[in-house]
Amino acid sequence: MKVVGITTQQEVYVGSKDRNFRINEFLIISDPYQGDLIGEIVEAKTYNKYIPLSLHGELADGSVIESLKALGYNIEEDTIYIGKIRLLNEALYPVETGCDVRIPTFDEVKNIMINSSADEGLVLGVIKNTDQMAKDMDEKFKDLLYTFEDGKLKEQEDIPYIYNIRSMHQYPHIGVFGGSGSGKSFGLRVILEELMKLNIPTIVLDPHFEMDFSQKGSYIPENKKVDYTDKFKCLQVGFHVGVRFEDLTAQDLKNLLDASSPLTDAMNNVVDILFKKNDSYNSFYNRLKMLVEAQEEGSLDRIKLRIEEAESNLEREGWQKRKELFLTYDKTCPYNSVRGIIWRLSRLNNEGIFSKDIREIEEGLHMGKLIVIQGNTRILQVFSTYLLNNLYHKRRDYKDALYKKTTAEYFPPFIVVTDEAHNFAPKGYDSPSKSILKEISQEGRKYGTFLILATQRPTLLDETITAQLNTKFIFRTVRASDIQTIQEETDITIEEARRLPYLRTGDVFISEALMGRTIFARIRAAYTTSPHTENPFDELKNKFKEKDDKFIKIIKDKLPISGDDFINVIKEIENDTGITYNIDVFEEKLEDMVDKGILKKEKTPFFNIYKE
Template identity: 80%
Template structure:
């Protein structure tokens, strides 16, 4: 392999007659004046001067090639392989043309490729096209993982990609981008498995109910299987966790109410005026309800009449309180705003938000567990606003207390992970969850709080947050606007951007600030599987088979069934099992079993007879 053509300090072309080049492989240029220069192949081509394209872009026809072979030219041996190499570090001078090129040894690239030991970093996959360098690799980096390719599990042959989790202190936050079916959620699962391995406290906002790690992947060899059941907890909003109303501040209340739909200035004013700190839900709700009922009466005279006409002391006392609220607040709390607050408050209560607290989450984080918070996207927007504010400021207060030499209860550093991140921090409008995520993205590094945000649409994610993501995992992406956003936010090259729509599922470009460049990797096979892994069409087929089997069991002791006796058979089935079949449906199910070969049908002049 030799350097050919015109060279620069950044890029050179290399040619070979024996060896083809692979994109993203690393090679060393032996420059006689500047020493060894390491570079990455960014473009690879082959060329054969005897097989040119004609003016229409078509290859020379077979008769031309046969003629050349007859004359004595060895067509295959005259193929030249050409690669364009970009140097990792700019050379002082243009590279010497004619310099030799060779494959580096592992020791020569170790410091470039591996920034952490397997025990202290996240073992996420392999660096593609490094198999030749991996031959002399240290034993601690071998047999760490499997990859899943072409429907089969493959043993690791390349250098592993190990993310240095400690580097997040200088280069915080991770973005995971990729379209549907690109391997994005799969990659996120692998990252979370590695965080559990290191017992790093993590909160996962899971709108798809898929981040469950209790089921081990059946494809993983038995000796390599790992059990994560003690390392994570799935908690559903309204069932396991919620918000303790008495702990809410005015701002918390407004954030929660605003998550249902934005609050007007008048509604915000109602909360500021009527809410008192450490007030119970019932106390605040009753105050609003009584004020609204007094406003519905419309005047003090009508309220006084209700007091005078009260049939009991309790009723009289209630209308007396309504009168006081009306006098104090009617002018400054418009009726429509009060009703709006009542509607939002009732909706949150009905969803179980106020029935629990966040204690299980705090306890799980203190134990170094991964806590998966599950709920619909809207409920997660509501709940995460309160949760992240609460936990982030606990961690911040602890760190500030250390700085000031005062005492504060310990709260551990933690990572916040969410899929569909553009729903929580969108560009263009301000849901309550966006402000806390933006604050963590800008200041969280100082306090040991980090973000891992996954989205199919990086263009829709808030630009301030996107700019703070120092490491980006970029899976297959098709939309031009998203590719443009990725090009603007990373050091991905034009050639790599062109490849984005065609990446295989699980292949990923990793733009890591601590490395200072983009590498091409493949995510390892996950140790666990998603609860949604079953193909829906297989599910449909299995359900039909199961239903047929159950129906056969029900009618088995009633066979043969005559066509004129359906009504009696159906009544008998209803009496025995409680299941009711309309006559037409019952006959259709019998006909269906005949079509599938599970029953036989005998036709007579008067009716059909169904038998085994």
């Protein structure tokens, strides 16, 4: 392999007559004046001077090739392989044309490829096309993982990609981008498995109910399986966790109510006026209810009449209280707005938001667990606003207290992970959770709070947050606007951007600030599987089979069944199982069993007989 053509300090072409080049493989150029220069293949081509393309794109005529062979030209051996190398570090001078090019040894690339040990970093996959360098790799970096390719598990052949989690203190936050079916959620699962391995406190907002790690991958060899049961906890908003009403501020409450259904300016005003610090749910709800009841009377005279006609002291005191609320708030709190707040408050209460607190989440984080918070996007948006504000400021207060040399309760550093991040921090408009995520993205590094945000649509993610993501995992992306955003936010090259729509599922470009360049990798096979892995069409088929098996079990001891005996058979089935069939439906099910070949039908002049 030799350097050919015109060279620069950044890029050179290399040619070979006997070795083809692979995109993203690493090679060393032995420059006689500048020493060894390491670079990466960014383009690969082959050329044969006997088989050129014409100006119109047609290949040389077949008869011409036959004639050349007859004259003694060895066409196959005249193929030249050409690769374009981009140097990792800019050379001082243009590279010398004609230099030798060779494959590096592992020791020559170790410092470039590996920034952490497997025990202290996240083992996420392999760096593609590094198998030749991996042959003399240290034993501790071998057999760390499996990849999943062409439907089969494949043993590690390349250098592992190990993300240095400690570097997040300097280069915080990770973005995971990729279209549907690109392997994005799969990659996120692998990242979370590695965080559990290191016992790093993590909060996962899971709107799809898929980040459950209890189901082990059946494809992983028995001796390599990993049990994460004690390292994570799935909690549903409204069932296991919720909001302690007494801890809410007026703004927190408005965020919650706004997520239930958008608030008008008048409704916002009602909350500001009627909500008191340290209110319980009942005290606030009763204040609203009593005001509405007073407003429904319509006038002060009607309320006074209700006080006079009260049949007990308790009733009289109640209407006296309503009168005070009416006099104080009727002018500033319109009836319809107060009704609207009551409706939204009741809706949140019915969903269980106010029935729990976040103590279980805090305890899990203190134990170094991964806490998966599940719920629909609407509820998660609101709950996460309250939760992240609460936890982030606990961590911040602890760090500030250390600096001021005062005392504060310890709260551990933690990572916030969310899928469909553009729903939580959208570009162009505000959402309840956007402000806290933006604050963490800009200041979290100082306090040990980090973000891992996954989205199919990076263009729709808030630009301030996108700019703070120092490491980006870029899976297959098809939309031009998203590819353009990725190009603006990373050092991905034009050639690599062109490849984005065609990446295989699980292949990923990783743009990491610590490395200072983009590498091409493949995510490892996950040790666990999503609960949603069953194909819906298999599910449908299995359900039909299940129903058929159940029906056959019910009628098995009643076969053969005659067409004139349906009523008696149906009565027997009802007595045995409690299941009632209409005669027409029963006959239809028997016919269906015949069509499927499970039963046979014998026709007689008067009726049909169904038998095995």
